[in-house]
Amino acid sequence: MPDPLLSVRDFSVVYDVDPPVAAVKNVTLELQRGEILGLAGESGCGKTTLAYGIQRLLKAPAVITGGSVVFHDGDGGDVDVNSLDAEQMRRFRWDKVSMVFQGAMNALNPVATIGSQLEDVFEVHRPNMSRRQRRDAAAELLEIVKVGAQRARSYPHELSGGMRQRVMIAMALALRPQLMVMDEPTTALDVLVQREILRQISQLREEFGFSVIFITHDLPLLLEISDRIAIMREGEIVELDTAERIWHEPADDYTRTLLSSFPRLTGEKGVVVR
Amino acid sequence: MTAVEPQIPVETGVDAIEAGTTATKVVAGRSRIPWRFLGGRAAFYLFTLWAALTINFFLPRMMKGDAVTQYLARNRNVSPEAADALRALLGLDTDKSLWQQYLDYWGLLLRGDLGVSLLHGLRPVTEVISQALPWTVGLVGLATIVSFAIGTIGGAFIGWRRGSRLDAFIPITTFLSTIPYFWLGLLAIAVFSVNLGWFPIGKAYGVGTVPGWDFEFIGQVIHHGALPLLTIVIASLGGWMLGMRNMMLTVLDEDYITVAQAKGMPNRRVLWGYAARNAVLPQIQSFALSIGFIVGGTIVMEMVFSYPGVGKLLLDATNAKDYALMQGVFLVITLSVLVANILADIAYAFLDPRTRQSGA
Amino acid sequence: MSTLEVRHVSKVYNVRGAGRLTALDDVSFTLNSGQTIGLVGQSGSGKSTIAKILTQLETPTSGEVLLDGAPIPRRGTGLRRYRQQLRMVFQDPFASLNPYHSIRYHLQRPLELDRVVPKGEVDDEVRRLLDRVRLDPDAVIDRRPHELSGGQRQRIAIARALASRPAILVADEPVSMLDVSIRLGVLNLLADLQREEGLGVLYITHDLATARHFSDEIIVLNQGRIVEHGTADDVILRPQDPYTQELRAASPDPERFFASAGAAGAAEGGAR
Numbered sequence: 001m002p003d004p005l006l007s008v009r010d011f012s013v014v015y016d017v018d019p020p021v022a023a024v025k026n027v028t029l030e031l032q033r034g035e036i037l038g039l040a041g042e043s044g045c046g047k048t049t050l051a052y053g054i055q056r057l058l059k060a061p062a063v064i065t066g067g068s069v070v071f072h073d074g075d076g077g078d079v080d081v082n083s084l085d086a087e088q089m090r091r092f093r094w095d096k097v098s099m100v101f102q103g104a105m106n107a108l109n110p111v112a113t114i115g116s117q118l119e120d121v122f123e124v125h126r127p128n129m130s131r132r133q134r135r136d137a138a139a140e141l142l143e144i145v146k147v148g149a150q151r152a153r154s155y156p157h158e159l160s161g162g163m164r165q166r167v168m169i170a171m172a173l174a175l176r177p178q179l180m181v182m183d184e185p186t187t188a189l190d191v192l193v194q195r196e197i198l199r200q201i202s203q204l205r206e207e208f209g210f211s212v213i214f215i216t217h218d219l220p221l222l223l224e225i226s227d228r229i230a231i232m233r234e235g236e237i238v239e240l241d242t243a244e245r246i247w248h249e250p251a252d253d254y255t256r257t258l259l260s261s262f263p264r265l266t267g268e269k270g271v272v273v274r
Numbered sequence: 275m276t277a278v279e280p281q282i283p284v285e286t287g288v289d290a291i292e293a294g295t296t297a298t299k300v301v302a303g304r305s306r307i308p309w310r311f312l313g314g315r316a317a318f319y320l321f322t323l324w325a326a327l328t329i330n331f332f333l334p335r336m337m338k339g340d341a342v343t344q345y346l347a348r349n350r351n352v353s354p355e356a357a358d359a360l361r362a363l364l365g366l367d368t369d370k371s372l373w374q375q376y377l378d379y380w381g382l383l384l385r386g387d388l389g390v391s392l393l394h395g396l397r398p399v400t401e402v403i404s405q406a407l408p409w410t411v412g413l414v415g416l417a418t419i420v421s422f423a424i425g426t427i428g429g430a431f432i433g434w435r436r437g438s439r440l441d442a443f444i445p446i447t448t449f450l451s452t453i454p455y456f457w458l459g460l461l462a463i464a465v466f467s468v469n470l471g472w473f474p475i476g477k478a479y480g481v482g483t484v485p486g487w488d489f490e491f492i493g494q495v496i497h498h499g500a501l502p503l504l505t506i507v508i509a510s511l512g513g514w515m516l517g518m519r520n521m522m523l524t525v526l527d528e529d530y531i532t533v534a535q536a537k538g539m540p541n542r543r544v545l546w547g548y549a550a551r552n553a554v555l556p557q558i559q560s561f562a563l564s565i566g567f568i569v570g571g572t573i574v575m576e577m578v579f580s581y582p583g584v585g586k587l588l589l590d591a592t593n594a595k596d597y598a599l600m601q602g603v604f605l606v607i608t609l610s611v612l613v614a615n616i617l618a619d620i621a622y623a624f625l626d627p628r629t630r631q632s633g634a
Numbered sequence: 635m636s637t638l639e640v641r642h643v644s645k646v647y648n649v650r651g652a653g654r655l656t657a658l659d660d661v662s663f664t665l666n667s668g669q670t671i672g673l674v675g676q677s678g679s680g681k682s683t684i685a686k687i688l689t690q691l692e693t694p695t696s697g698e699v700l701l702d703g704a705p706i707p708r709r710g711t712g713l714r715r716y717r718q719q720l721r722m723v724f725q726d727p728f729a730s731l732n733p734y735h736s737i738r739y740h741l742q743r744p745l746e747l748d749r750v751v752p753k754g755e756v757d758d759e760v761r762r763l764l765d766r767v768r769l770d771p772d773a774v775i776d777r778r779p780h781e782l783s784g785g786q787r788q789r790i791a792i793a794r795a796l797a798s799r800p801a802i803l804v805a806d807e808p809v810s811m812l813d814v815s816i817r818l819g820v821l822n823l824l825a826d827l828q829r830e831e832g833l834g835v836l837y838i839t840h841d842l843a844t845a846r847h848f849s850d851e852i853i854v855l856n857q858g859r860i861v862e863h864g865t866a867d868d869v870i871l872r873p874q875d876p877y878t879q880e881l882r883a884a885s886p887d888p889e890r891f892f893a894s895a896g897a898a899g900a901a902e903g904g905a906r
Binding site: 042043161190191192194195217218219220223224244247248257258260261262263264265266269270271272 | 677882
């Protein structure tokens with residue numbers, strides 16, 4: 001039974017440069033509650049622009065030229081994201097939809113402890129919490145992602161890449177959002193650390209019930225963790241289907257091209273040809 | 275990623291994957307105060323101090339002429355001890371070996387005896403300098419702080435609002451700082467003192483007023499100091515503003531700013547807590563260096579406004595070949611630059627947690 | 635026919651404030667012409683250090699590297715000749731080419747410096763090299779690097795490496811910064827060149843799947859030590875070492891995933 005969380009209809013984004021570049025062209029998709037949607041594509045296909053666009057995080061010269069983004073809040077009511085004013089948008093952010101950014105190398109403020117960066121989310125969004133409560137909440141988050149509460153007073157440069165990424169996940173989880181957008185969260189990490197983090201994301205999804213939009217160029221990875229996968233190319237979604245069907249019966253030529261770009265790890269030597 | 279990971283404290287007994295590190299060595303925990311870093315710097319500064327004082331020892335010995343004899347020829351009321359001390363300080367007692375002279379010099383220094391000022395009626399140099407120093411440090415120090423504060427805060431704001439009309443402030447303030455300072459000073463006097471009569475023409479306090487900690491005196495000091503302060507601030511504002519604005523633009527492109535905004539942080543918080551906080555780091559370095567130059571670099575201002583500071587003292591001493599006073603002022607300048615650098619290093623170490631471990 | 639021998643090479647760094655860091659610990663292997671060895675390791679495993687030692691950017695703390703039985707000379711013409719024989723292709727196609735010079739210049743230089751062909755034939759040789767890497771010479775020869783795509787730049791980096799007619803090619807993550815759909819193209823090119831020119835290729839990567847696809851043998855590095863060394867299929871399909879087994883289990887493998895997920899239900903989501 002369909003239970004949509006996010007309805008994106010005819011969404012378009014143009015980069016207002018000379019000549020103008022259509023980064024996202026009439027994208028329509030419906031994200032279900034609790035679903036993991038993989039967004040696959042190569043560089044320049046528009047997947048990051050789309051992800052930023054639906055949260056209104058785009059900066060000039062990017063311009064949203066059309067379409068609607070409707071968030072079906074679990075607490076009741078539909079929210080037209082594009083029509084929120086600045087203050088409403090600020091409150092919407094992180095509370096309903098949060099984001100894990102690519103390359104946590106630079107995504108954390110280098111002069112502030114990670115504890116304080118977790119706490120300021122609460123400071124801003126949950127003003128009723130006392131300092132003690134904020135500190136406890138931050139410690140709890142660090143435990144959930146297995147970084148450890150004792151790291152709260154560490155600075156970002158003192159942590160390894162994997163730990164920093166987990167701190168980013170903890171930060172995104174802070175307000176128990178209904179949607180987490182993850183932009184290449186494991187790309188710069190070792191395959192072992194990557195597997196750990198993916199396992200953690202799955203677990204958290206089971207426990208907290210949020211949806212995930214997982215953006216990456218690594219299609220084999222998406223095939224393993226996503227419920228559905230959207231393949232993007234030049235600003236358009238060329239195929240959107242369950243992971244299984246994409247693997248066994250891809251409909252679009254480009255999907256087949258992507259699939260055959262990844263040689264098989266086990267099984268018969270060679271690439272996947274459908 | 276290279277084979278050498280940054281220093282990461284690893285708790286032994288924790289699974290390597292969980293700890294997420296590939297370092298093969300445990301690093302000792304770090305405290306908030308970077309002792310090792312400061313200790314290294316302290317050693318460096320002590321060495322610099324010694325080197326500066328030694329150069330100071332050699333300087334007058336490289337100048338021609340024997341000022342003491344000339345002076346003594348004109349004035350007979352110099353005590354033999356004072357004359358000897360002067361000679362020792364200036365290296366004119368050639369019957370002693372250079373090494374002996376060097377030791378005597380250090381002896382004098384450590385006793386705080388910098389000799390007597392030939393120009394100022396044989397008063398001790400330390401006394402002469404300590405009378406002029408507060409004026410310079412007070413006025414110029416205050417001016418530098420004010421200029422830094424306005425320039426940095428302004429620059430942060432202008433950088434934040436990139437592309438708005440506020441950008442016009444940058445060329446305006448930098449233009450002002452290209453105006454030759456003496457011209458700016460004279461212009462200020464001409465307009466505000468002579469024509470409008472709002473401020474006095476010069477000096478630190480009214481002629482005939484006796485210095486003291488009473489309201490009238492303090493009022494006079496403020497009144498007299500206003501124009502010099504204002505002109506210094508106007509002349510130096512551009513540099514601070516430009517520097518901070520440029521740093522802001524660089525920082526605003528960083529990912530953690532986008533993340534902060536994505537977290538729903540209010541703009542004010544992102545601007546000051548995330549952006550400015552990072553952008554100000556190089557500014558602090560510049561600020562510390564400029565403090566060092568407060569003592570030495572204000573001669574033009576003191577001439578234009580007849581302000582009784584250290585710059586004027588140095589100028590007069592040079593003209594009169596008052597070597598002892600010159601040497602004393604050099605010493606004070608050297609010390610103040612060193613102290614300023616030390617303070618800058620300490621401040622930076624506290625402000626930027628990344629420097630604490632590298633010791634750089 | 636050439637043989638590159640790495641014998642008991644160790645490399646220890648002294649890191650200020652963190653003691654000693656062992657980047658390589660007693661690494662030994664042999665690479666022959668006409669053979670591709672995949673060197674697989676994650677970050678910190680030492681695989682980049684091996685590349686640096688082979689190209690003489692670093693010297694080993696202990697152990698030696700032999701080319702055709704002779705140790706690598708430390709300086710002079712001997713070192714020069716060694717460098718002609720062993721060439722490297724770097725990871726970053728953007729950084730390894732000088733943005734100020736044309737492609738012609740990039741390929742002319744090694745030809746002239748190493749006097750590979752007589753002066754009059756240099757231009758022809760440049761064109762021939764571009765042909766070998768399946769680029770249209772007329773289209774790219776006078777361009778600057780930023781006018782070309784990542785894939786084209788990497789092909790030029792390969793052409794440049796081939797200019798001096800080396801015996802051994804060290805490719806350090808040659809495709810990890812390229813777009814997904816062109817990676818196999820570049821790797822296939824490397825495989826073809828290896829076959830046609832009889833090169834020995836050391837393919838350094840963190841990606842098990844491409845290592846299996848392109849290598850005859852695979853070496854697995856973990857924190858500076860070789861933990862597994864065997865034919866590609868043996869190492870990937872029948873790993874002996876626990877670390878290799880972990881690596882394999884952690885790498886995405888949709889083939890196996892869907893085969894086993896049939897009964898267990900889809901959307902297990904990486905929990906294995």
